[in-house]
Amino acid sequence: MTTNIQEYEDVFIRNLAILAEFRDPNVNIHLERVRRYCEIICDGLGLPENTIKQISIASQLHDVGKAAIPDEINFKSGELTDEEWKASKTHVNLGYKFLGEFSSPHFEIAQEIAISHHERWNGSGYPNGLTKEKIPLSGRIVGVVDTFDALTSERSYKKKISPFDALDLLNNSKGKLFDPNIVEIMNLYFVEILKVFDELN
Ligand SMILES: [Fe+2]
Numbered sequence: 001m002t003t004n005i006q007e008y009e010d011v012f013i014r015n016l017a018i019l020a021e022f023r024d025p026n027v028n029i030h031l032e033r034v035r036r037y038c039e040i041i042c043d044g045l046g047l048p049e050n051t052i053k054q055i056s057i058a059s060q061l062h063d064v065g066k067a068a069i070p071d072e073i074n075f076k077s078g079e080l081t082d083e084e085w086k087a088s089k090t091h092v093n094l095g096y097k098f099l100g101e102f103s104s105p106h107f108e109i110a111q112e113i114a115i116s117h118h119e120r121w122n123g124s125g126y127p128n129g130l131t132k133e134k135i136p137l138s139g140r141i142v143g144v145v146d147t148f149d150a151l152t153s154e155r156s157y158k159k160k161i162s163p164f165d166a167l168d169l170l171n172n173s174k175g176k177l178f179d180p181n182i183v184e185i186m187n188l189y190f191v192e193i194l195k196v197f198d199e200l201n
Pocket residue numbers: 062063091117118
């Protein structure tokens with residue numbers, strides 16, 4: 001793949017991700033933060049440069065399946081009913097299926113992230129209840145940074161908390177909900193994380 005085609009694909013992925021969540025006015029900046037946080041974690045983990053790029057670019061498509069979920073569920077201001085919660089959770093399978101229509105390394109990783117970013121270290125996540133390293137690394141990374149971003153972002157149904165309080169929550173869930181190694185990297189590189197937080201909030 002030439003550089004030009006790669007650049008084209010990067011832009012295409014970004015636009016596709018924005019389009020999928022277009023009805024959310026905060027989506028552009030949320031996706032940019034998730035991408036940048038992923039870069040920091042991947043770098044901290046010592047992953048090869050190409051893998052860092054692939055995971056961080058593909059991370060922007062983690063919630064692409066939400067495009068197929070009704071607005072009244074995606075943007076509900078109160079708590080979801082059991083039925084709505086069940087429907088909301090299907091965004092991971094829908095994203096996986098949709099991204100399977102494309103074929104390139106970026107989309108393969110995007111598929112992996114879409115299906116696994118709500119799996120949790122202790123098996124309490126969805127859709128497959130995978131545990132520990134059975135969850136793909138890319139999904140474990142996006143699981144942590146997406147949670148951090150959700151905690152530090154205002155939503156119609158919840159208040160935001162400070163990045164320091166969000167880090168405390170992640171630390172308390174380390175080895176339970178989240179890969180302890182990734183949370184450790186989050187602590188080690190928190191100055192970098194805060195720079196992105198300040199720049200993009
Ligand atoms: Fe999600």
